[in-house]
Amino acid sequence: MQLRHTLGAAAGALLLALVVPTSAHAATGDFVYRTSTGHESGLANPRSGVCTNLAGTSAEHPGHSPWNLTNSTATVFLEPDCEGDTFYVMNPGKKLGSRLKLSSVVFS
Template structure:
């Protein structure tokens, strides 16, 4: 009987642990890019589902060469606020070249 209660308690604790939401920083790692002036830049450990307007980019001169060294998929957009029809998806570890222009990113 004692083993039965212990097993039930263990299973209950496991189910509770699985029900608790995970950390909001689902994008552990670095997302790198080049600014409009060609300088290296990046963001680290960002929240999943939150759009980031990339510093050092402008409408006239977007950034380029995105590199996703996070554990999440990154979607980069030519427009700010993760808007527009021009975007690219980068799986973890993916790198794109200078021809890919970026101004914002969101992680899934």
């Protein structure tokens, strides 16, 4: 009788682990950039699929020099709110120089 309860609990735990969202909804690692004034800033374990306006940046005064140290692809935009035609896709581990300007980012 006790074995049946143990097996039932184990099966329930396995099913719950498959159904409950995990950290797949977050990019693991850091995304680092320079603000419009040149200070280093970043995001730690940013949420996937959510546009983030980067602190210390704007369309008129964008940041630069992004470094994607997360395990997800980052798409950086010149405009806030991940809008506009000027964007760049960064694979994990990619570092770009000061010529790339950005104000917002979204992770896959």
